[in-house]
Amino acid sequence: MVIMLNSFVSECTKQNYSLKGIKAKFVFAFPESHDSSSDLSLDVAARETSIIHVEAPELGLNSNYTVQKGTRTFSLNNRIELRGSGIWKKGIHIISDRDIRIYATSQNKLASSDGFLVLPYTSLSTSYFVASYTPLQSSEFAIAAAYDSTSVTITFRIPSGVVTFLGRHYSNGQKTTITLHKLDVAHIQHVHDLTGTYVESDKPISVVSGNKCADVPKSVTACDVLLEFMPSLSTWGTKYITAAFKTRLHNRVRVISGSDGNTVKLGHLKVITLNRGQFYEQTFTQDDAVLIDCSNLCLLVQYAEGTSADSQTGDPSMTIVPSLDHFDNDFYFKTPDVVNNYLTIVIHSSDVTGLRLDGRLLSGEEKTVLVTDQGKSERYSVVRVHISQSSHHLYHISDVSFGAILYGFANYESYAYPLGISFIGKTILCSR
Template sequence: MILFFLLVFLLPCSGKEMPDNMGKEFIFGFMEASKADNGAPSDIPLKLFITTPSQASVSVSISAPLAGNLYSGDTITVTKGVIKQVTLEKSLRLRGTERSNKAVQIVSSEEIVVFGINEASYSADGFLGIPVDVLGMQYFVPSFFSNEMRFYKSAVVITGTKNRTELSIKIKSTHGGSVNFDGKKYGNGNWLNTTIDRFETIQLLCRGDLTGTFVQASQRVSVFGGSTVTNIGHGRSRDHIEEQIPPLNVWGKRFSIISVPGTNPNLIRVLASEDNTVVSVNNQVKQTIQRGEFYETHVNDFSVLTTNKPVLTVQYIPSVTTGHNAGDPAMTLVPPIEQSNVLYTFLTPKSSQNKNFENTFMFMLQGSDYKGLTLDRNRLHDNDFCSVVQRNNVTSGYIRIPSGSHTIEYSSGLVPFVGILYGGADHESYAFPVGQRFTPINQDCTPSQMTVGDGLDNDCDGRADEEVCYDFVDNDGDGKYDEDCITELSTTRQTTESTTTPKPTTPKPTTTTKPTTTTPKPTTTTSRPATTLYKLTTTIQKPTTTSKPASSSTATQKPTTTTPKTTKTVTKPSTTSIPNPKTTTTTTKLTTLGSQSTTIKDLNQKTTPTDKIDFDQIRPQWLTLAEFGVIGGVAVVLLGALGMCCKRCWGLIKNRDDDDDEEDEELRRRKRNKARLALGAPSIRPMYQ
């Protein structure tokens, strides 16, 4: 009986905390943000947005442990589905190349999600907070630099989490830029060696692009990259940009990229963690880059980017041009598909002028069943999804989001997807990922015991939860099944051989066009794209490892790659498949959704359309319900048996007590009979004289 109760009540609580953007401790340093018009330091307070996935109320303490004279701290309570805004003193923002004690610490009683907002006048950006427990000791930092204005500077911020942390920083800079720190000048390729303590911050500014700067620490540190203010592309409008950077051990190899609506073309940079990294876009090899180098391209629509070794992918939204004022430069990380999560809670910020942004949520998921996405627990309609595209078994699109606090998840709660939030206002914008997993898939790995949906790489193949539990199918093609799985209730599953696509209704054939493989150059004109549904299917081909990378049409600088000896990362390089160059594009019209025309584009040779839902796809749901039914039935039977036993025992005990009472009464009666008075005796006393 005791064992039964332990199984019923304790097993559901035995899961591990998934390594993701939710945590109990965060340590930030806020980068310098400059005004867009003259580059002067910002005088706008800093902001934090905090929420929790916990069912209980969570106590959160915010402080600046070494800068109590600047900020006395706050303590708040957050609950699930509600986001609290905390305003911090503007004096906590870093200024110039400096070492300071301005780190901000957030500590909570249960896991929380944190976003940071850093604003100046008509200049703003935000970042997704990374908790201390998933920080690392090796980083390559993305940044940005434009030489249009003299007050533009690229920036790197490092914050310590432990005392006496040793830092080795290899500076990477362009345009002859250098970093002046502690009275010394460090140029491109120079090493900056120093130490940092807990809650200390170091900011490095440079009149050059610091992208590719390498940070090696002896203990965990948090790292931020960006620019104090800059323009991007041909537009002259400018903005502050920044992101908190994930460590090398969580970088990925597969990315889906969608340009922000109305901002084409977007700039994409792919930063390599290892030598001989081959970058492919839509199955076409583009370039081979070395450790610390980056591949740069522009995208106008949806693309799937893959590499044979782990990389960091960064998306830059360009400056607005004349006649188009909604939006501004922004910078966001693109989470790897293999690090996508199942639920995101976020708050849309307001502009520096206290106005609402036009908010866009861009989603990317494996498979084709995107209609299971829900906004604030409400299922979305067909006309809520815009520019939906499917390519290589990956679906991408965007949703217009009203201002406020929101939660986006899949209806089953178990389908992972990537989410990026973008907002544009009058010459101002922001962009950041709304969350992701931080599973250490790019490091030495030891196979581990699996817990369903634990977010870990249990089989050491560089992916986490890549199998579908209970379907008895080898989803990842390694000859095993259910070795690293998640319960998948969707009717779509990832395979390496076929793609499921929705069947079009009312097809009308149109003309055939040939796709182009050239990378478009930035243009000064932007337009808001029509709401269009695209369907791209996958050409079934066997991967090859003998192809030679094609030269890129985008020039990238060749930095020196001499780096200190670091921990060797063990990964399984993937092969790159080269598609048939004779691929044609067929366009068919579909029925209109709402007031917007909808089209489907088929960009590949072969399609495998099917609407069939087989028995294995719905098996996990009924199996789970059956298990709960059996456990519940057994519990009722055992509890009933226990009740009957207790009733019987109580009856036996009561009867025994009644027998004891009768014996006592009989003994008392006998004593009274022996003490009877003699006939005529006045009292008992004379009888004993």
């Protein structure tokens, strides 16, 4: 079943969700970076020649472009970056006649960098939770509207203080409703962690969240911008496998719950219960592959720590971890301009030997973990490899799906984002 992109639904129902074979549509914005002087760029990756239409009123863009098989990079004037709290027409809208992926990067080599995978929107792109971190500077999120007259309700979750937005003040648990028109972006910042803030709309929107600059963990230098494109709530998963970023000594994650009474198993370490919008932060100090298993929908966010946390090269970054049932395959991508670049791949252990990078057998350090679901046990492997600063093609010779996160480290700089999250042929679930 194909969900038409121009058909709005306010109720979440179980249905199949397909993007291939129809036009993919994207809407997003760039939240504020550490010093507002970052270089902004888009890497558009295509498996076949594609025509895209890019609309960005702030930059005077309303044009078609051709993307050949592989990756094409578009540099953006950084005046499109959001600054401060408010509403501006700084959204970016992209339509493609083929299946494409878009990777957005905000990079300042002297200060901080991060990036995110832009996910296509559909009629179910109406319900989100914010992921952020305890800020050194502001915690923040950006809401971009795909259509005129979009009603957006924000329910704030904050540990302390009040959020000031459009001249009004909001405490924990309070709501505000705003109206956005096509490519309007609401940008909200706060001096405390906004993780768990809930955003709901009557028409498709996107949410990009993170921090202007955050120490990870708190008070451990040095701070860095954190950016991530939030998946809509109905596309979250229940099982995730994670391991430390290559070269780093700790694996720091947060689990965000999509419903009340959500039982979360953190590997063999502990079992916790979270309610809707609550999160739990865990640091794994052993270099193991870890299964995060939730009884209901949850989201797993992974954080690279500041260099002072483990005396390794690199600084904070943040990425969504693909769930086991949302793996993808066949990735064209280009590494950002960072010295040390890596891949973390999660795949059935029996399929590892079929992985290829640029046509060559891919091999690296491997960790395994056993996953049991409905009485069936399967072993998964986590493969971590160093890759060159270049354009690449990552795939499996048998078209097997797998999870992949691209990341990199330099002095006081890092980035991380998933290469793909697939919802094709998957059941979209509700979490009320």
